[in-house]
Amino acid sequence: MSYDYQNIRKDFPILDQQVNNRPWVYFDNAATAQRPLAVVEKIQEFSLRTNSNIHRGTHFHAIKTTEAFENSRDIVRNFLHAKEREEVIFTHGTTESINLVARSFSEAFLREGDEIIVTEMEHHANIVPWQMACERHRAILKVIPFADNGELQTDLLETLISDRTRIIAVAQVSNTLGTVNPVKEIIRIAHRHNVPVLVDGAQSVPHITVDVQDLDCDFFVFSGHKVYGPTGIGVLYGKRRWLDAMPPFLGGGEMIDRVTFEKTTYNELPHKFEAGTPHYVGAIGLGAAIQYLQNIGIKEIGAYEHSLLTFATDRLKELGNLRIFGESPSKTGVICFQLDQIHPFDLGTLLDQLGIAVRTGRLCADPVMDHYGVTAMTRASFACYNTTEEIDLFIKALLRIRTMF
Amino acid sequence: MTIEEVQQAIVADFSVYEDWMDKYTYLIELGNELEPIDVSYKVDQNLIRGCQSRVWLQQHLEGERIIFEAESDALIVKGLVALLLKVFSGRTPQEILDAEPYFIDEIGLRQHLSPTRSNGLMAMVKQIKLFALAYQQISNQKKQHGQ
Numbered sequence: 136m137s138y139d140y141q142n143i144r145k146d147f148p149i150l151d152q153q154v155n156n157r158p159w160v161y162f163d164n165a166a167t168a169q170r171p172l173a174v175v176e177k178i179q180e181f182s183l184r185t186n187s188n189i190h191r192g193t194h195f196h197a198i199k200t201t202e203a204f205e206n207s208r209d210i211v212r213n214f215l216h217a218k219e220r221e222e223v224i225f226t227h228g229t230t231e232s233i234n235l236v237a238r239s240f241s242e243a244f245l246r247e248g249d250e251i252i253v254t255e256m257e258h259h260a261n262i263v264p265w266q267m268a269c270e271r272h273r274a275i276l277k278v279i280p281f282a283d284n285g286e287l288q289t290d291l292l293e294t295l296i297s298d299r300t301r302i303i304a305v306a307q308v309s310n311t312l313g314t315v316n317p318v319k320e321i322i323r324i325a326h327r328h329n330v331p332v333l334v335d336g337a338q339s340v341p342h343i344t345v346d347v348q349d350l351d352c353d354f355f356v357f358s359g360h361k362v363y364g365p366t367g368i369g370v371l372y373g374k375r376r377w378l379d380a381m382p383p384f385l386g387g388g389e390m391i392d393r394v395t396f397e398k399t400t401y402n403e404l405p406h407k408f409e410a411g412t413p414h415y416v417g418a419i420g421l422g423a424a425i426q427y428l429q430n431i432g433i434k435e436i437g438a439y440e441h442s443l444l445t446f447a448t449d450r451l452k453e454l455g456n457l458r459i460f461g462e463s464p465s466k467t468g469v470i471c472f473q474l475d476q477i478h479p480f481d482l483g484t485l486l487d488q489l490g491i492a493v494r495t496g497r498l499c500a501d502p503v504m505d506h507y508g509v510t511a512m513t514r515a516s517f518a519c520y521n522t523t524e525e526i527d528l529f530i531k532a533l534l535r536i537r538t539m540f
Numbered sequence: 541m542t543i544e545e546v547q548q549a550i551v552a553d554f555s556v557y558e559d560w561m562d563k564y565t566y567l568i569e570l571g572n573e574l575e576p577i578d579v580s581y582k583v584d585q586n587l588i589r590g591c592q593s594r595v596w597l598q599q600h601l602e603g604e605r606i607i608f609e610a611e612s613d614a615l616i617v618k619g620l621v622a623l624l625l626k627v628f629s630g631r632t633p634q635e636i637l638d639a640e641p642y643f644i645d646e647i648g649l650r651q652h653l654s655p656t657r658s659n660g661l662m663a664m665v666k667q668i669k670l671f672a673l674a675y676q677q678i679s680n681q682k683k684q685h686g687q
Binding site: 155477478479480481483484485488495496510511535539540 | 560561564565568592593594613614615616617652
């Protein structure tokens with residue numbers, strides 16, 4: 136059966152609207168994906184009929200809510216193919232997940248003079264928490280560079296790893312370059328040196344099937360809102376042996392076993408890392424989003440988005456005088472580009488006038504901007520519901536804007 | 541012209557453009573026409589940071605009046621900068637403190653001066669006012685000391 140984008144679009148009523156008197160074209164999916172009816176309805180139904188706080192009550196809806204929340208944990212476990220459901224921790228998003236590991240893992244394992252390795256193409260969320268950890272523990276941050284075509288220089292990893300390397304943090308997909316990094320190979324190399332690896336999956340899970348056991352990654356993180364789920368919910372997957380060895384991140388309710396003023400003991404996984412009332416509504420919405428995604432098929436979505444990427448890249452190149460940042464052979468539907476000498480802010484403003492939503496600016500990736508010597512970029516990113524017709528509108532808009540300069 | 545007259549003149553200029561595209565084309569033209577500031581002023585000290593675009597603002601006093609020079613790396617922002625300079629440059633501190641750049645609202649470009657737009661323009665207006673306030677205080681102190 137061919138990919139039925141027309142039916143998929145019907146699941147996203149938000150797409151059917153006009154902005155500035157033009158059909159709205161949403162190409163800012165790498166920032167946040169839109170939510171299908173299945174997610175919105177799930178949250179609505181839950182809020183209207185079931186809501187009660189989890190894990191605390193003996194009453195009917197408290198039990199129902201706890202079941203729904205824990206069912207979402209199972210959905211995520213299955214989605215990532217984690218070995219145990221207790222290895223799935225709900226957080227507020229990718230950023231919190233990384234901060235949790237950077238804080239708790241470092242407290243347990245990072246000492247003065249130790250080293251952490253990240254890549255040059257990371258989102259700030261996968262740089263700054265590690266820098267902060269390095270500052271706290273007087274450790275050193277090392278960086279795997281990428282080549283101008285956007286490919287990570289994985290061959291340099293061996294020279295960067297030392298007996299002081301404690302952890303490597305790498306994006307599976309770059310939010311600017313779209314590069315799909317060879318994380319499995321990176322993990323294999325790292326493990327040869329007994330170094331664990333955290334994989335930032337924020338930009339990969341909507342497009343690529345992930346199997347954390349096959350990758351053998353030690354940590355895997357992602358956000359709900361980038362996989363068609365709600366904002367404010369995210370996931371940290373961690374191998375049990377690491378999570379067990381790490382101290383809690385936040386203290387509060389739910390994460391404790393027994394509290395006295397002399398000594399508090401902590402709860403088992405996953406609750407140890409879920410202090411306070413978790414965003415269970417978000418988790419339930421995320422569960423619905425993952426099921427929606429799985430119903431269409433992530434492979435099918437990935438292949439369709441790749442056809443959009445190829446179509447858009449070819450059309451953009453036909454414009455001439457257009458530079459694309461990141462042309463790795465292995466790439467998701469993300470295109471960062473520079474048209475003529477038009478400043479991305481100007482371009483984004485004028486595209487908006489024509490009903491087209493793109494992202495402009497530094498894209499939370501200053502080192503990528505520095506790599507190419509630019510202060511900003513324009514990014515178009517695709518999702519399961521975008522179409523070649525929209526790309527045509529986008530190209531037409533660029534041609535029109537070009538005449539204004 | 542007073543600040544008020546300049547603002548009204550700008551509003552009149554823009555009123556001939558009904559189409560958004562003409563309006564932005566005019567802004568881009570204004571941006572292109574704006575004298576570039578001396579490279580030596582394009583330093584971090586004069587930089588007003590926005591995530592989206594950068595604005596450099598330089599000032600000096602001529603008699604009682606503050607002369608502002610500014611530039612942006614984005615042309616639409618530069619066009620708006622040119623308009624803000626027309627309004628605020630060459631004025632006394634009191635004139636600057638008393639004025640609000642309502643013209644941006646009236647020419648339908650309000651979104652560019654809202655706090656949610658990180659293009660540096662909002663911060664530029666704030667910075668202009670802060671300079672005016674500082675100069676006013678210096679001049680008040682001088683008066684108090686009978687200089």
